[in-house]
Amino acid sequence: MNLSIEEYLNKQGIYPAKRYNTYGMYYSFFHKEKTPSLKVDYKKDVYFDFSTNQGGNLTTLKKLLGDNITNFNNISPPKIKTVNTKLKNQIFRVQNLKNRSLIDYLNERKITKEIYDKYCYEVDYGYYENYPRKAIAFMNNKGGFELRSTQFKGCIYHKSITTIFNQSDDTYIFEGFIDFLSHKILFPLKNDNYIILNSTNQATKAIDFINQSKNTYCYLDNDEAANICMKYLQENSISKITDMRFTYKDYNDLNDYLMNKN
Numbered sequence: 237m238n239l240s241i242e243e244y245l246n247k248q249g250i251y252p253a254k255r256y257n258t259y260g261m262y263y264s265f266f267h268k269e270k271t272p273s274l275k276v277d278y279k280k281d282v283y284f285d286f287s288t289n290q291g292g293n294l295t296t297l298k299k300l301l302g303d304n305i306t307n308f309n310n311i312s313p314p315k316i317k318t319v320n321t322k323l324k325n326q327i328f329r330v331q332n333l334k335n336r337s338l339i340d341y342l343n344e345r346k347i348t349k350e351i352y353d354k355y356c357y358e359v360d361y362g363y364y365e366n367y368p369r370k371a372i373a374f375m376n377n378k379g380g381f382e383l384r385s386t387q388f389k390g391c392i393y394h395k396s397i398t399t400i401f402n403q404s405d406d407t408y409i410f411e412g413f414i415d416f417l418s419h420k421i422l423f424p425l426k427n428d429n430y431i432i433l434n435s436t437n438q439a440t441k442a443i444d445f446i447n448q449s450k451n452t453y454c455y456l457d458n459d460e461a462a463n464i465c466m467k468y469l470q471e472n473s474i475s476k477i478t479d480m481r482f483t484y485k486d487y488n489d490l491n492d493y494l495m496n497k498n
Contacts, residue, residue, distance in 0.1 A: 241294045329360040335370050346494050347417045374413040397441045404428040407449035411456045415490040436465035446473045453478050457489040
């Protein structure tokens with residue numbers, strides 16, 4: 237039975253300083269070092285020493301080292317550190333907003349408690365449950381969450397649009413949920429249909445919903461991506477679509493208008 241490089245090294249008492257799912261990082265066989273520089277790919281059964289810029293297969297390694305390798309760095313099995321590279325971002329807890337920094341983030345954008353309590357959540361998320369990060373969360377139609385904090389802006393789980401249907405003839409479209417919340421503050425008595433794209437690249441998913449309305453009003457950002465999105469919506473829907481950006485043409489978006497209006 238042919239030995240792999242990993243098995244060969246184990247027989248010589250040489251073990252990785254760090255072991256990942258498909259490869260291990262070893263200290264060089266040729267000199268003492270503080271940071272492991274030799275990679276053994278367990279799937280391809282090859283090695284490469286970044287400190288000497290040399291590599292090869294087991295035959296190559298044996299020719300260089302023979303059957304007696306000097307263990308310069310004294311790495312033994314108890315010191316092996318396995319690192320899981322298949323960790324996924326996930327949500328560990330969903331609750332009402334309580335975190336002070338997240339509330340401050342919304343307050344700075346003039347989003348009131350009455351509004352964020354109705355539409356937003358606070359989530360603990362990340363790779364490790366014992367060390368979670370916190371973010372404001374807004375749910376989409378596929379059960380995914382749009383996340384916002386001072387450090388992060390993105391989506392977890394499935395990316396999609398968010399729709400809120402109130403059996404109205406009018407539909408309002410927003411690029412992101414902060415703009416939707418801003419509209420609810422600016423027009424508190426309105427109770428129409430709403431589409432939050434959660435990204436302009438999700439616009440295709442909104443067409444069927446738009447076509448159920450007589451009138452559609454778009455509150456997108458004032459940038460080129462929104463221009464392209466606006467053109468797509470107008471060309472691919474049967475609803476009468478009105479671009480509402482003229483009402484905040486001197487601002488980046490509707491929330492920027494809310495924050496800076498007199």
